[in-house]
Amino acid sequence: MKILYATTLALALAACAPAPVRQPPAVPLADSFRDIPAGWADATASAPQLPADWWHLYQDPQLNTLEQQLIANSPDLGSALARYRQAQAATGVARAAQAPTLGASLNGQRDRQSDLRPLRGATSPAEYNSGTLQFDLGYEVDLWGRIAQQVSAGVAQEQAAGADLAAARLALQIQLADTLLALRGADADLQLLRDTEAAYRRQAELITRRHDGGTASGLDLARAETQLESTRSLLRQRQAQRSVQEHAIAALVGANAASFSIAPNDGGAFVTPVLPLGVPSQLLQRRPDIAAAALRVAAASDQLGVARSALFPSLILGASGGVQSSDFDRFARASNLFWAVGPTLAVNLLDGGRRKAQIAGAEASLDEAGQRYRAVVLTAFQQVEDQLTLLDNYAEAAKSDHLAAAAAKRALELATQRYDQGAASYLDVVTAQTAYLQSRRSELDLTTRYRQAGVQLVKAIGGGWNGG
Structure with a gap:
C-alpha cells in the first residue's frame, strides 16, 4: 500500500510539473540579403558586431560630441532607464516569494466585556488588560513550480526591459545622427541658395542697367527680379527648416533650444562606411527588439504555467508564537509563552470557471507574444532590405544627378552667352537658371538621403548591441 501511494504521488507530481518554456515561432530566413550595394560583398560574410560607439565610424567630431551628450542628458533615455529599473524591482518582488516570511505584531489594550456576552464565565472580569507579542513564520512549498515560474517570467520580463532600453538608446542615437545629417544637408542647400541669390542679384543689377540704357526690356527685368525674389524666399524657408532641425537636436541631447546652436557645416567630410551586414540569421541575435520579443514569449509561456498551477493545491508551512498576558507588569514571563506550528493545504x-478562464487568457497572451515576435523579425528583415535598396539605388541615382547638374550648368552658360550676343531671349536664361538650381538641389538632397540611409541601416542591423 505504501509503495502504491508513493507511486501515485510521484505520477501526480510528474503530471503537474512545469511545462517547458515555449520557444518563439519559426520565421522563414533567406540565405543572404538581396539588394546589397556594389562594393559591399565582404559585408555579407560572418560579420563582427558594430562597436558600441558605432558613430565613430563616420569620422565626425561633432557627431561624436552630440552622441555623448545624448547618452548623458537625454530625458527620453532617462525615462527608458527608469522603466528598466521598474522591471528589475518587479523581479525582486517575484523572487521574494521564494523565501520564508516572518512578521511580528505587538498589541496592548484595555478591554471591557458585555454583561450579556454569550458563554461569559461567572468569574470573568468585566474589564481587563490584554497584551500580545506575536511572531508569524510562513513558507509556501512550491509543489507545482508556480513560484519558480513566476520568478522565471519576471526574469524574462526584466531582460526584455533591458533589451528595450538598448533599443530605445539605439533609436535615439540614430535619430540624432539622422537629424544632424538633415541639418548638414540644409547647410549645403543654404550655401547653394546664398550663392545663387548673389548671382541672381548681380544678374538683376545688370539687367536693370541695361533696361535703363534701353537695351533690355521691362519683361527681362521682371523675370530677373522674379528669379531673385523667389530664391530669397527659398533661402528663408530653408533657414526655417534648419532652425527646426537644430531645435530637435537640442531636445534630443537634453539642452534648451533657446541657448543651443550648431555651427553651419555643409557635411562634406561625412563618410558612409561599409557596414558588416552578415547573413540574415545573424540578425536574430543582433537586434535588441528581436531579443525583447523572444523574451516576452518566454515570459508568457511561464505565465501560462503559473495559471495552470492554480488548479492544484498549495502547501504552506506555518508557525506562530509569542507572549500573551493580561498583566503588563509580568508580561515577559516564560509562563506567558504560546506557540502553534503546522502545515496548511489549501485548494x-x-x-x-475562473481558473480555466485565466488559463485561456494566458494561452491567448502566449499566442499574441508569438505573433508579435514574428512581426518584429519580419519588420527587421524589411528594414534591412529597405536601406540596402535605398543605398544601392541612390548610389546609381547620384551618378545621374551629377551628370544632370553638369549638363544644366553647361545649358546655363550657353543660354547666358547667347543672350549676351542677342541670339536668345532672357526667358532662355531664366529657364536654364531654374533647371540648374533644381538639379543642384536635387543632387545635394540625394547625397543627404544616401547618408541617412546608411545611418538607418545601422539601426536595422542592431547597432552596437551585444546582447548584454
Whole structure:
C-alpha cells in the first residue's frame, strides 16, 4: 500500500510539473540579403558586431560630441532607464516569494466585556488588560513550480526591459545622427541658395542697367527680379527648416533650444562606411527588439504555467508564537509563552470557471507574444532590405544627378552667352537658371538621403548591441 501511494504521488507530481518554456515561432530566413550595394560583398560574410560607439565610424567630431551628450542628458533615455529599473524591482518582488516570511505584531489594550456576552464565565472580569507579542513564520512549498515560474517570467520580463532600453538608446542615437545629417544637408542647400541669390542679384543689377540704357526690356527685368525674389524666399524657408532641425537636436541631447546652436557645416567630410551586414540569421541575435520579443514569449509561456498551477493545491508551512498576558507588569514571563506550528493545504474546489478562464487568457497572451515576435523579425528583415535598396539605388541615382547638374550648368552658360550676343531671349536664361538650381538641389538632397540611409541601416542591423 505504501509503495502504491508513493507511486501515485510521484505520477501526480510528474503530471503537474512545469511545462517547458515555449520557444518563439519559426520565421522563414533567406540565405543572404538581396539588394546589397556594389562594393559591399565582404559585408555579407560572418560579420563582427558594430562597436558600441558605432558613430565613430563616420569620422565626425561633432557627431561624436552630440552622441555623448545624448547618452548623458537625454530625458527620453532617462525615462527608458527608469522603466528598466521598474522591471528589475518587479523581479525582486517575484523572487521574494521564494523565501520564508516572518512578521511580528505587538498589541496592548484595555478591554471591557458585555454583561450579556454569550458563554461569559461567572468569574470573568468585566474589564481587563490584554497584551500580545506575536511572531508569524510562513513558507509556501512550491509543489507545482508556480513560484519558480513566476520568478522565471519576471526574469524574462526584466531582460526584455533591458533589451528595450538598448533599443530605445539605439533609436535615439540614430535619430540624432539622422537629424544632424538633415541639418548638414540644409547647410549645403543654404550655401547653394546664398550663392545663387548673389548671382541672381548681380544678374538683376545688370539687367536693370541695361533696361535703363534701353537695351533690355521691362519683361527681362521682371523675370530677373522674379528669379531673385523667389530664391530669397527659398533661402528663408530653408533657414526655417534648419532652425527646426537644430531645435530637435537640442531636445534630443537634453539642452534648451533657446541657448543651443550648431555651427553651419555643409557635411562634406561625412563618410558612409561599409557596414558588416552578415547573413540574415545573424540578425536574430543582433537586434535588441528581436531579443525583447523572444523574451516576452518566454515570459508568457511561464505565465501560462503559473495559471495552470492554480488548479492544484498549495502547501504552506506555518508557525506562530509569542507572549500573551493580561498583566503588563509580568508580561515577559516564560509562563506567558504560546506557540502553534503546522502545515496548511489549501485548494479551491469551486470558482465558477475562473481558473480555466485565466488559463485561456494566458494561452491567448502566449499566442499574441508569438505573433508579435514574428512581426518584429519580419519588420527587421524589411528594414534591412529597405536601406540596402535605398543605398544601392541612390548610389546609381547620384551618378545621374551629377551628370544632370553638369549638363544644366553647361545649358546655363550657353543660354547666358547667347543672350549676351542677342541670339536668345532672357526667358532662355531664366529657364536654364531654374533647371540648374533644381538639379543642384536635387543632387545635394540625394547625397543627404544616401547618408541617412546608411545611418538607418545601422539601426536595422542592431547597432552596437551585444546582447548584454
